[in-house]
Amino acid sequence: MASILIKAATIVNEGRQFVADILVSNGLIERIDAQIDTMADQEINAEGLHLLPGCIDDQVHFREPGLTHKAEIYTEARAAVAGGITSFMEMPNTVPNTLTQQLLQDKYDVAARRSLANYSFYMGASNDNLEEVLETDIYNVCGVKVFMGSSTGNMLVDNPRTLENLFSRSPMLIATHCEDEHTIQKNLAYYKEQLGNDITIDYHPKIRSTEACYLSSSMAVQLAKQHGARLHILHISTAKETELFNNTIPLQDKKITAEACVHHLWFSEEDYTTKGNLIKWNPAVKTKADRDGILQAVLDGRIDVIATDHAPHTMAEKDQPYLQAPSGGPLVQHALPALLALHQQGKMTLEQIAQKTAHNVATCFQIEKRGFICEGYWADMVLVNLNQPWQATPDNALYKCGWSPFDGTTFPASIVHTVVSGHLAYSNGNFNETIKGQRLAFNR
Known part of the structure; x- marks a missing residue:
C-alpha cells in the first residue's frame, strides 16, 4: 500500500x-x-x-441481495466514500432477510470483493430466530437489529416474549427501529375512513405519529433497563423521545444510546409541499420543533451519534401515490456536506461534527482503532x-437510483x-x- x-x-x-x-x-x-x-x-x-476523521455511518440500507435494482453494495459504498463516509454498518432487511449466519456471511463476502468503504453488517432478529442471533460473533459483527415497527418480510418483532428473550440474552449491542405498530395501524385506519385512498404525504407524520415513536422507544428503554441490555435506538424523530436519554453519563459507560439522522436535522413537515414522497421516511419527518429539539439533544449529548439511514428507492417507486410509495431515500453522498452546511449556518461546530459522526460512533460500538485521528489508528x-460550494443535481448523484432529496441544494x-x-x-x-x-x- x-x-x-x-x-x-x-x-x-x-x-x-x-x-x-x-x-x-x-x-x-x-x-x-x-x-x-x-x-x-x-x-x-x-x-x-x-x-476530519472519516464518518462512520451506523445505519445504511445498501439493498443487496434481492433489491439491487435500487442499489448495490458497490455503488452505495462508492457514493459514501465520495461523501466522506469511510465506514458503514448495513441493515438486514434485504431479500432474503439476514436472519441466518450463512446469509450474514454472504453479505460480508460481497463487501470484501466490492466495497470501497470499510464495512460491517447487522444480524437481523425476527420472532423466531433467537438461537441463530445468539450465535453471532460479537467481535466481528456490529450488532443485532430489531424492528419494533413496520418492516419487510419476517422482521417485525412484536412478540413480547421474543423481545424479553432478546434483551435478556443478547450479549451484544441491540439496535432498534422504534415505532408502535398498533398505533400506526389505528392512525392509518382513521385517515382512511376520513379520506379513503386519497391520503397525501402531509399525513405521514400524523400516521407515524409522535405517540407511535414514543411508545415504542420508551418500551425499548424499559426493557434495556430491566435486563441491563446494551440498547442503541436509531433515527430519533421527535423532541419528546429525547427526554428518554441521559447526558450526565460518559459515553463509554452508557448502556442506552441514541442516534439522529441527517434528514431529521434538516427537513421539517413544511418541506412535504415541495419534496413530497422524496422525504417520506420511517420514522417520519415531523415539525420544526421536533427538528430543533433533536439538534439540541445532539449538541447537549442526549443523542450520541449522527447517521444517514440511507435507504434508496427508484424514482418510479417514489412517484407513486403516497400509500404505495416506499419510505426511505439516498443520503450517504450528501450527509457530510449537509452537516458542513449546518456548521456554516452556525448550528454546530466542526468539532461536534467529528464527535458525532466518528468519535462517538467508534466509542458506542467499540470499534477497533478507528474514529479518531491518532497515531497507530x-x-x-x-x-x-x-x-x-457545489450544487447537488441528478447528474452528479452517484447513487444507483440517480437522485437525492437534496437535489437543487447548494x-x-x-x-x-x-x-x-x-x-x-x-x-x-x-x-x-x-x-x-x-x-x-x-x-x-
Whole structure:
C-alpha cells in the first residue's frame, strides 16, 4: 500500500483544531507532527483544507441481495466514500432477510470483493430466530437489529416474549427501529375512513405519529433497563423521545444510546409541499420543533451519534401515490456536506461534527482503532474545503437510483479527498478502486 504524506492540514480531532502534517504508512497513521519531511509515495498539499476523521455511518440500507435494482453494495459504498463516509454498518432487511449466519456471511463476502468503504453488517432478529442471533460473533459483527415497527418480510418483532428473550440474552449491542405498530395501524385506519385512498404525504407524520415513536422507544428503554441490555435506538424523530436519554453519563459507560439522522436535522413537515414522497421516511419527518429539539439533544449529548439511514428507492417507486410509495431515500453522498452546511449556518461546530459522526460512533460500538485521528489508528480521514460550494443535481448523484432529496441544494463545502484504511480512495472527483475497504473489528 502506498504511503501518504498530508501537509499542513487543519486537523479536527477530539474537540480541537490544529495545523499539522500526517504520515500514513501500511494503512495506519504513523506520525502526526508540526512538520514531517519524510518522503512518501503520495503527497497531498492540504493547506487551507480541514481534515476530519472519516464518518462512520451506523445505519445504511445498501439493498443487496434481492433489491439491487435500487442499489448495490458497490455503488452505495462508492457514493459514501465520495461523501466522506469511510465506514458503514448495513441493515438486514434485504431479500432474503439476514436472519441466518450463512446469509450474514454472504453479505460480508460481497463487501470484501466490492466495497470501497470499510464495512460491517447487522444480524437481523425476527420472532423466531433467537438461537441463530445468539450465535453471532460479537467481535466481528456490529450488532443485532430489531424492528419494533413496520418492516419487510419476517422482521417485525412484536412478540413480547421474543423481545424479553432478546434483551435478556443478547450479549451484544441491540439496535432498534422504534415505532408502535398498533398505533400506526389505528392512525392509518382513521385517515382512511376520513379520506379513503386519497391520503397525501402531509399525513405521514400524523400516521407515524409522535405517540407511535414514543411508545415504542420508551418500551425499548424499559426493557434495556430491566435486563441491563446494551440498547442503541436509531433515527430519533421527535423532541419528546429525547427526554428518554441521559447526558450526565460518559459515553463509554452508557448502556442506552441514541442516534439522529441527517434528514431529521434538516427537513421539517413544511418541506412535504415541495419534496413530497422524496422525504417520506420511517420514522417520519415531523415539525420544526421536533427538528430543533433533536439538534439540541445532539449538541447537549442526549443523542450520541449522527447517521444517514440511507435507504434508496427508484424514482418510479417514489412517484407513486403516497400509500404505495416506499419510505426511505439516498443520503450517504450528501450527509457530510449537509452537516458542513449546518456548521456554516452556525448550528454546530466542526468539532461536534467529528464527535458525532466518528468519535462517538467508534466509542458506542467499540470499534477497533478507528474514529479518531491518532497515531497507530487506521487512516480513515476526509479532507474538506469549506469554501468550495457545489450544487447537488441528478447528474452528479452517484447513487444507483440517480437522485437525492437534496437535489437543487447548494452546499458551501466540498469533499476533496477521502482516505480509507490508508488508501486514497477518492481524490478531486476521481476514484482509485484498486484496494477495497476492510471489515470492521470490535473491542468487546
